[in-house]
Structure formats: C-alpha cells, structure tokens
Amino acid sequence: MTTVLPPASQPVTTDHPVTTDQPVDPAALVARRRPGYALEGPFYTSREFFDLDIDAIFAKHWIFVATEPEIPEPGDFITVELGRYSVILIRDDDGGVQALHNVCRHRGSRVLLDAKGSVGNLVCSYHQWTYAADGRLLHAGDQPPTFDKGCFGLKKVAARTLGGLIFICLSPAPPPDFDDVAERVAPYLAPHRLAETKVAAQxxxxxxxxxxxxxxxxxxxxxxxxxHPELTCTFFPTYGYALEEIPPRLMPAHARYLAAEAHLERACTERGMPFAPIEELQGRSTAFRVQREALDGAGESYTRDGRAASRKLLADFDTPRLGRLSLHFQPNSWFHFLADHVVTFTALPLAPDRTLVRTTWHVHRDAVEGVDYDPDILTDVWRMTNEQDGAFVGRTQAGVSSPAFEPGPYSTNEYQVDALVSWYIERLEEHLAP
Known part of the structure; x- marks a missing residue:
C-alpha cells in the first residue's frame, strides 16, 4: 500500500512576479560569474536562464527521475515533466525499464495524460494509435497499404538503472562517464537492495x-x-565544517559524531560495506558524492529519537545501526539509504520560480503498514524538513528578485554549494561555446 501524504503547510509565496521583464544576456552573465560568490539575480528569475537550464542541463545530463519500486509490475508507468519534455517510464513485459517520449508519432498528442498508472498497451486517446511498452507501433487505423508501422514507434529516451535508481538522459549522446560513476557507487547501494523494496509514501x-x-x-x-530542529535530532549539525572551523557550541556534537563514526566504521568493516567518501562535484559531466556517515541519537534512522522507523529491516541487515548512506548527483537529486528504509529526492524545474520536489520513502517489500511501520513516523522528519526548506527557498527567491540583490560570498562550510554552482557554470560554458 502506498500512502500519499500532502504537505502540512504551503511554502512561502510572493505577491509580485519574480521573473524579469528586462532582456537578459546569459552568455555575458556566465562569463562574469565571480567564483566563490552566489550567482546574480537573473540566473534565478529570468525566462532566458530557465530555458537555457532545460537545454544545457536537464536535456543533456543524466537526471534521476524515479525508482524501480515505483513501477514494480509490467505495464506500470509514471510520466515525468522536464520543461518542454514529457517522458513515459514504463515496465515492459520482460521486466525491463523503458523510457519513451510522451509524443504520439501521428500528430503529436500526448499519449499518456496521467501522472502514474498501469496499462496493457499505450493508446493515444486522440486517434487511438497504439504502442507496445517498448514503443513499437502496434496499430494505426486508416493508413494506406504502403504504411510502415516500423518507422513510427515512440521515440526512445536513454535510461539507466543504478541500484534500483532510474536515470534518464534526453540527449542523443548521453555523457559517457555514467559507467565510471555507476561502477564506483554500486557497491555502496548494493547492500540495501532498493529494487526489493516497496513505496510506503510519496x-x-x-x-x-x-x-x-x-x-x-x-x-x-x-x-x-x-x-531544522527535527532533522538535527539525528543529523550532526557540524556537517560541512572543517575541524578548525567548528564553533565551540558545536564541539559536544562533534564529540558524539567522532564516537558514532568509530562505531559505524567498525560495523561497516565487519560487514564488508564501503563507507569512505568519494567526492567529485565538478570538473566532470556526471558529478556526484557518496559516503556512509553516522547518525546522532540512537544512530539507526531519521526519526526524532534516532530509532528505526520500520521493524522490518531492508535486505538481510542484522542491525539497524548502520548510519546513513548519503548520495547526491548534480544537478537534481539526493538520497539517504538506511538499514530500515530509503528516502529519495528529485527536484524538477517547473518555471523560473517554481520547482517540484518529490520525496519517496521505501521500506522492505514485506513490511506491513501499521504493524512494521507507521507512515507518520516514517515520514515525519523529512516532511518537516522539506517544508522548512521550502520556506527558506521562497524567501530567497523573493530576495534575489529584488533590484537591491547583490551576490554575497559563500562561507567555507558552503563549499558544496560553490561546487554545485561551479559545475553548473562549467556546463553552461560548454553549451554556449561556439
């Protein structure tokens, strides 16, 4: 059973439009970007940059869009909207994952209109052209004898799975470095067996x-x-700080972190689970970071006391105290793999000033709601954290839309923000190059 939970409150909104009416020259703004500083306002507010971001970032790179448990059976599908693109993810009859452009080869109608569901074949509601789950055209009424169905299948989108995570790339020439990344990340994900879970909430x-x-x-x-008071019950607030920069008030938390890390490293070593960080956040197309890290409190899961949210542990784990495997990919996704559940996050751009953040919680496929886990407890920390982050993002969007906004410098513990922005600028420079 999948529990879909609405947010408890809405993020901050503004009473004025936040897109600019003045012409913007993206190439000029990219060229004058000041390293170590936030981007200028038009990067966040202009339609020109939004369209450029879709073309240069989301249509050219590997984008996390869903997990295999979201389409568990043949015929199960979801649709993903990325700017002007709509993509169908569907489980085919052989159990594979297919990604197809959601554009009928007849006159261009959207084939599937629902966000998710299950079908036998893909049938366009306009003129009933019918396609198989792998995109082959099966039926097109009232065509001449010379009509070749083999020439009019749905256009395919590159798709890859990595430890149960589904990535797509809209480009006909996807970045080839995904193979290298997958080879190094897969051992971190494998113990959790995400493909053997089910979606508990989204x-x-x-x-x-x-x-x-x-x-x-x-x-x-x-x-x-x-x-984030709920998150910092278990997430050490020293994240991102170098040792010499940790404020005195956080030193007790740092002492707990060191003890918890020592315990986690012993547990991982005994079980042959990798835990050391790999961090390549810029200078490559498929940039990423992965590391297994300790949690505060009971050290088991993202709950307010740190104890496991599901009694049924994933895979064949023999202890819930295995910290959090944290993974993120540029440009749009982050993940937390725990002993009792997995949380995935994807950010999909809707407009210059609107972004869909989809959070999905996975538990063991045999876990029983109300017996092994309570959806409210399972989702509590990240529901609250997401809503808080939504408020921070809304306030910042309002601020960068002001003519008074001037980019400020990043703090040293914001180095990953600087790396993200530097990666982004690298990708725009590549796209804009003659």
Whole structure:
C-alpha cells in the first residue's frame, strides 16, 4: 500500500512576479560569474536562464527521475515533466525499464495524460494509435497499404538503472562517464537492495523558487542548527565544517559524531560495506558524492529519537545501526539509504520560480503498514524538513528578485554549494561555446 501524504503547510509565496521583464544576456552573465560568490539575480528569475537550464542541463545530463519500486509490475508507468519534455517510464513485459517520449508519432498528442498508472498497451486517446511498452507501433487505423508501422514507434529516451535508481538522459549522446560513476557507487547501494523494496509514501511539494536555489539550499547545513530542529535530532549539525572551523557550541556534537563514526566504521568493516567518501562535484559531466556517515541519537534512522522507523529491516541487515548512506548527483537529486528504509529526492524545474520536489520513502517489500511501520513516523522528519526548506527557498527567491540583490560570498562550510554552482557554470560554458 502506498500512502500519499500532502504537505502540512504551503511554502512561502510572493505577491509580485519574480521573473524579469528586462532582456537578459546569459552568455555575458556566465562569463562574469565571480567564483566563490552566489550567482546574480537573473540566473534565478529570468525566462532566458530557465530555458537555457532545460537545454544545457536537464536535456543533456543524466537526471534521476524515479525508482524501480515505483513501477514494480509490467505495464506500470509514471510520466515525468522536464520543461518542454514529457517522458513515459514504463515496465515492459520482460521486466525491463523503458523510457519513451510522451509524443504520439501521428500528430503529436500526448499519449499518456496521467501522472502514474498501469496499462496493457499505450493508446493515444486522440486517434487511438497504439504502442507496445517498448514503443513499437502496434496499430494505426486508416493508413494506406504502403504504411510502415516500423518507422513510427515512440521515440526512445536513454535510461539507466543504478541500484534500483532510474536515470534518464534526453540527449542523443548521453555523457559517457555514467559507467565510471555507476561502477564506483554500486557497491555502496548494493547492500540495501532498493529494487526489493516497496513505496510506503510519496510527497510532492512545489517550492516557490528556482531549481538552483532548491539544490543550493540542500547542499549546505549552515542553516540546519537553527532551521531544522527535527532533522538535527539525528543529523550532526557540524556537517560541512572543517575541524578548525567548528564553533565551540558545536564541539559536544562533534564529540558524539567522532564516537558514532568509530562505531559505524567498525560495523561497516565487519560487514564488508564501503563507507569512505568519494567526492567529485565538478570538473566532470556526471558529478556526484557518496559516503556512509553516522547518525546522532540512537544512530539507526531519521526519526526524532534516532530509532528505526520500520521493524522490518531492508535486505538481510542484522542491525539497524548502520548510519546513513548519503548520495547526491548534480544537478537534481539526493538520497539517504538506511538499514530500515530509503528516502529519495528529485527536484524538477517547473518555471523560473517554481520547482517540484518529490520525496519517496521505501521500506522492505514485506513490511506491513501499521504493524512494521507507521507512515507518520516514517515520514515525519523529512516532511518537516522539506517544508522548512521550502520556506527558506521562497524567501530567497523573493530576495534575489529584488533590484537591491547583490551576490554575497559563500562561507567555507558552503563549499558544496560553490561546487554545485561551479559545475553548473562549467556546463553552461560548454553549451554556449561556439
């Protein structure tokens, strides 16, 4: 059973439009970007940059869009909207994952209109052209004898799975470095067996901000101590700090972190589970970071006391105290793999000032709701954290829309924000190059 939970409150909104009416020269703004500083306002507010981001970032790189448990059976599908693109993800009859452009080869109608569901074949509601799950055209009425169905299948989108995560690339020439990344990340994901889980809950939250603000906010914990009381019950607030920069008030938390890390490293070593960080956040197309890290409190899961949210542990784990395997990919996704559940996050741009943040919780496929887990407890920490982050992003969108906005410098513990923005600028420079 999948529990879909609405957000408890809406993110901050503004009473004025936040897109600019003045012409914007993206190439000039990219060229004058000041390293170590936030981007200028038009990067977050202009239609020119939004369209450029779709073309240069979301249509050219590997984008996380869903998990295999979201389409568990043949015929199960979801549709994904990325700017002007609509993509169907569907489980085919052989159990594989297919990604197809949601555009009928007759006159261009959307084939599937629902966000998710299950079908036998893909039937366009306009003129009933019918396609198989792999995109082959099966039926097109009233065509001449010379009509060749083999020439009019749905156009395919590149798709890859990695430890149960589904990535797509809209480009006909996807970045080839995904193979290298997958080879190194797969051993971290494998013990959790995500493909053997089920979706326990999913929440869609539309944040009133540009997708880059959503991701920048996610890539630092400078704001966590004051901004996320539920999260910091288990998430050490020293994240991102170098040892010499940890404020005195956080030293007790750092001492707990060191003890918890020592315990986690012993547990991982005994079980042959990798835990060391791999961090390649810029200088490559498929940029990423992965590391298994300790949790505070009981050290088991993202709950207010740190204890497991599901009695039924994933795979064949023999202990819930295995910390959190944290993974993120540029440009739009982050993940937490725990012993008792997995949480996935994807940020999909809707408009210059609106971003869909989809959070999905996975538990063991044999876990029973109300017996092994309570959906409210399972989702509590990240529902609250997402809503808080939505408010921060909304306030920032309003601020960067002001003529008074001037980019400020990043703090040292915001180095991952700087890396994200630097990666983004690298990709725009490649796209804009003659």
């Amino acid at each position: 929440v869609d939250l539309v944040e009133e901000g540009n997708w880059k603000l959503v991701m920048e906010n996610n890539r630092e914990c400078y704001h966590c101590e004051a901004g």
